[in-house]
Amino acid sequence: MKEKKKKKVLPPYMLDKISNHLETAYLFGFTPINTPDQYKNPKNSDLHNAKLSFLTFIIEHNLQKKEVQPYLFAYELPLKKSGKRKNSKNVEMGLEIIGTLQSISDAIAIKTSMAILEDEGYSDVYVDVNSVGDKESFIKFERELVAYYRKNMNTLPANFRQQFKKNIWSILQAEDKKIEEFKENAPKAMNCLSDTSRKHFKEVLEFLEVLEIPYRINPNLVGEKGLCVHTIFEIKSQAKNGKDLVLGCGSRYNNISKEVGWRKDLPALGVELNFPRKKKVSYVQLSRIKKFEFFFIQLGFEAKLRSLNIIDMLRKQKIRLGHALTRDKITAQMSGAERLGVP
Numbered sequence: 001m002k003e004k005k006k007k008k009v010l011p012p013y014m015l016d017k018i019s020n021h022l023e024t025a026y027l028f029g030f031t032p033i034n035t036p037d038q039y040k041n042p043k044n045s046d047l048h049n050a051k052l053s054f055l056t057f058i059i060e061h062n063l064q065k066k067e068v069q070p071y072l073f074a075y076e077l078p079l080k081k082s083g084k085r086k087n088s089k090n091v092e093m094g095l096e097i098i099g100t101l102q103s104i105s106d107a108i109a110i111k112t113s114m115a116i117l118e119d120e121g122y123s124d125v126y127v128d129v130n131s132v133g134d135k136e137s138f139i140k141f142e143r144e145l146v147a148y149y150r151k152n153m154n155t156l157p158a159n160f161r162q163q164f165k166k167n168i169w170s171i172l173q174a175e176d177k178k179i180e181e182f183k184e185n186a187p188k189a190m191n192c193l194s195d196t197s198r199k200h201f202k203e204v205l206e207f208l209e210v211l212e213i214p215y216r217i218n219p220n221l222v223g224e225k226g227l228c229v230h231t232i233f234e235i236k237s238q239a240k241n242g243k244d245l246v247l248g249c250g251s252r253y254n255n256i257s258k259e260v261g262w263r264k265d266l267p268a269l270g271v272e273l274n275f276p277r278k279k280k281v282s283y284v285q286l287s288r289i290k291k292f293e294f295f296f297i298q299l300g301f302e303a304k305l306r307s308l309n310i311i312d313m314l315r316k317q318k319i320r321l322g323h324a325l326t327r328d329k330i331t332a333q334m335s336g337a338e339r340l341g342v343p
Contacts, residue, residue, distance in 0.1 A: 010287055013061040015075070020282045021091055021116050021273075023289075025074035027315040028112040029323055030095060031067075032286060033057070038079040039260070048227050051253050051270055053079050054096055055260045068339065069099030070267075070326050072108070077272065091120070091281075095271040100326040101254075103200050104304050106231045107207035108325065109271050111308045113235055113248050114213055115315070121278040122247065124238035126214035129204070130221040131231050132189045133197030135255070138229065141192035142168070148187055155182060172220045188219040197230065203301075204231055210305040223251045230254070231269075248273040295322040295337035297330060 010016055015032040022032045036057035039049045054073075058064060063071060077092035095112060097105045110127060117125055132138050149164055149171065156164070156171075157178055163170045172183065193201065208215045223232040228251040235248040250271035257266035294314075298307050307325055314321050324336040 011061075011066070013057075013063065014286065016286045017283050018286055019076070019091075020119065020284070021093055022074050022076070023284055024116045024119055024315070025093075025095060025112055026286070026289075027318075027320060028072075028108065028115065028311065029325075030072040030074035030112065033073050033075050035075050035077065035080050038082040045224060045227070047224060047272075048256070050079060050094075050272070051227070051256060051268070052260050054094070054270070055098075055257055055262070055266070055268070058098070059261060068336070070105065071096070071098040073098075077274070089277055090274055091277055092272075092274045095250075095273070097269045099267055101200075101267045102326045103203035103207065104307075104325045105269055106204045106252075107211065107308060109250055109269055110208070110213065110233065110235075111211055111312065113250070113271055113273060114211075115312055116273065117235065117237075117247060117275065120275070122237055122275070125235060125247065126216065126238065127208065127233050127235055128218040128221055129208070129215050129231065129233040130189060130218050131193060131197060131201040131204075132222055132229060133193040133201075134229060137189070137193045137197045141187065141189045142225075144187040144192060148185075152182065152185075169222055169225055172222055183220065189222060190217070190219065200230060207305060207308075211308055227251075227253050227256065235273075237275075245275075247275040290320065292320045292322040292340050292342045294319070295333075295340065295342040296325075297333045297337070298323075298325065299330065 013033050015022070015034055018026065018032045026032055036053045039053040039056050041049055041052070044052070058071070073096045075094050077094055095109055097109055114125065132141060145168060149168065153161055153164065160171060160174070160179060163174070171179070172186070221232050221234065230252040232251040233249065234246050236244040236246050238244055248271055250269065252269045254267050255265050257268070258264070296307060296311060298304055304325060307323070311321050311323060322337060322340045322342050324333045327333050327336065
């Protein structure tokens, strides 16, 4: 008699029945997890609390000990206990990369998001991108911005002067022809980047170019003060008439992990996708997906630049390819292959 194959049992934090959107993320190396519970702190913004929700999920399930850094996770939105979905006709999901500062992680997040949108049928898609750098860069930028506004405040309409008193960043994000020239001449975050931050952003742009992802640098994209650092981006669909549609947004949030009990700052990058469905959602059981067939090993930055196109090419053929793109040494990558049981 033939022995019955043991049914694959997934860890309790993992999602088994996954949508085609989560499957795409899975083939890029993201682990599909159950949607985290909502973290509530009335002093924080919704985005800030959403990121704390995910970090709390990691702690509650002890993933920092069960999983090997960096962690790549994907999940459905909205967060649990946060109310009903705003638009049931939309796809809502989050991507998170935790535990690495490397620019390849920014590229993985953007490329995976673009692949999900491409599979859905979106074509004229591009990325608005900017960098506010590390803490040192941000402080310098804010200081120059405050000095500029104080010097030129009299040229602003009264309503904008009141906005500035409450929130200096609202000026950068405001869309009004009356202040276009004022914004154009304002200090730019990119000009205040430290050497480390400048190198990181330069590498992110190199990835976008090699991946042939259309992008434009948007100096007014500065994210939320106290939360967003380094790379900030929005993924948009070009509209023939009217305003371009924002399909997703992402940023680094390296400095908030201590708020939920972490002992030190934790490198983190998150993407929130929210876009109208064009196709019917299909589902597959994760436990029935075959194991990794290959493991991609790279040596050197040039290899990393080209890696994601290769992974995407094989993904389209439903070939599961393991990788450790944030690792530089071959021994660390080989241990990753062994851990995944790649034949």
